[in-house]
Amino acid sequence: MAEDDPFIIDIYASQLKSDGYTIDIAKDGEMALEKIKNTHPDILLLDITMPKITGWELLKLVRSDSSIKDLKVIVISNLDHDECVSIGTGLGVLKCFLKVQTTPEEISKAIKEILN
Numbered sequence: 520m521a522e523d524d525p526f527i528i529d530i531y532a533s534q535l536k537s538d539g540y541t542i543d544i545a546k547d548g549e550m551a552l553e554k555i556k557n558t559h560p561d562i563l564l565l566d567i568t569m570p571k572i573t574g575w576e577l578l579k580l581v582r583s584d585s586s587i588k589d590l591k592v593i594v595i596s597n598l599d600h601d602e603c604v605s606i607g608t609g610l611g612v613l614k615c616f617l618k619v620q621t622t623p624e625e626i627s628k629a630i631k632e633i634l635n
Contacts (some may be wrong), residue, residue, distance in 0.1 A: 534571060575606060578607075592610075614633070
């Protein structure tokens with residue numbers, strides 16, 4: 520999970536851990552890229568507005584690296600949903616969610632659908 524808001528990290532990570540997922544947290548885009556390259560996660564939950572490297576910049580770097588370019592990505596952001604879908608689709612994002620309208624349970628359900 521690439522997210523810089525401690526509250527969001529806490530509520531989503533708690534739910535996902537209770538659902539049996541192993542969660543690794545990166546609090547900025549630079550740290551996220553390093554962790555993705557080192558651990559090759561099954562899926563990335565990505566915030567767009569992050570320090571050092573934004574979510575969109577991170578995703579472009581992921582897509583340009585042959586060893587991680589096929590990473591499954593869900594965007595969870597407070598950006599305009601249409602913008603998220605428009606930009607995200609071009610970068611291979613599978614789902615876009617607005618933080619303010621999405622529960623941790625909905626994210627867990629989306630992960631399960633994508634991974635199964």
